[in-house]
Amino acid sequence: YKPVSLSTVRRAGLRPARRAGTFFFPTSRRAMAVRFDIITIFPGMFSSVVSESIVGRAVKSGLVEINRVDLRDFTEDKHRSVDDRPYGGGPGMVFKPEPVFDAVENVLGEVGSSAEPGIRKIILTPQGRRLDQPLMRELSGESRIALLCGHYEGFDHRIVEGLGFEEVSIGDYVLSGGELPAMVLIDGIVRLLPGALGHPESSEQESFENGVLDFPQYTRPPEYRGMKVPEVLLSGNHAEIEQWRHERALERTRASRGDLLEKLELQETGQELDN
Numbered sequence: 001y002k003p004v005s006l007s008t009v010r011r012a013g014l015r016p017a018r019r020a021g022t023f024f025f026p027t028s029r030r031a032m033a034v035r036f037d038i039i040t041i042f043p044g045m046f047s048s049v050v051s052e053s054i055v056g057r058a059v060k061s062g063l064v065e066i067n068r069v070d071l072r073d074f075t076e077d078k079h080r081s082v083d084d085r086p087y088g089g090g091p092g093m094v095f096k097p098e099p100v101f102d103a104v105e106n107v108l109g110e111v112g113s114s115a116e117p118g119i120r121k122i123i124l125t126p127q128g129r130r131l132d133q134p135l136m137r138e139l140s141g142e143s144r145i146a147l148l149c150g151h152y153e154g155f156d157h158r159i160v161e162g163l164g165f166e167e168v169s170i171g172d173y174v175l176s177g178g179e180l181p182a183m184v185l186i187d188g189i190v191r192l193l194p195g196a197l198g199h200p201e202s203s204e205q206e207s208f209e210n211g212v213l214d215f216p217q218y219t220r221p222p223e224y225r226g227m228k229v230p231e232v233l234l235s236g237n238h239a240e241i242e243q244w245r246h247e248r249a250l251e252r253t254r255a256s257r258g259d260l261l262e263k264l265e266l267q268e269t270g271q272e273l274d275n
């Protein structure tokens, strides 16, 4: 780390430290693959994701940077309130625009500034585009992703319109806030980054990557509580093992996710038409 001026920190989109003195800027030689800026009213919820498992390792090695921003730091009233009652009536509260605009502009720079086009801005909300593995892959190619975690009944819509956020949902159910969905997104993206997993091919051979679910796996011992590992896996015959795995993967997908097979069939017929 080398000491730099406050304006350099701001230009780089980093949040200046609150205490007075010198600011530091990471000068690691290794290219950082992704930086996440998370805007939330519960920054503490991210502690385990930042420090444990694959994401924790990627953060330690400098492959990933996770910047947590407390939305309440951008409120001006004594109660540090981030929400208000909805116009038109109804239950629940709505995130107000002012703290969110201030937080976003402080962290990412002014709306429309030159740094901005390179930043992918996502709000986690049940109203969004549904997250799936192709979207995870697409996001793993970004170098900077801002995540805004909602609560209560939602956001003032000017946040979406005025700040250019895209809405993403992690599934058709409602959680109490966007923090867990943001963690789901981070985990799914980071494990796709080159160098994050032990084996580079591990993420290519798994569920959803080929449009089907994963085949069943076994390890030692060959027999446990009367249950045997399928003979073919002990055979050493790679062609037969491949065939067996392919069949089991299709069988599983048919049993629990017929929708995936339908999608795959549509894609295949689509490709034939293209040719």
Ligand code: ADE
Pocket: 124, 125, 126, 168, 169, 170, 171, 172, 173, 174, 175, 176, 177, 178, 181
């Ligand atoms: N916030 C609450 N529920 C959510 C969901 N299913 N996806 C994304 N954000 C959410």
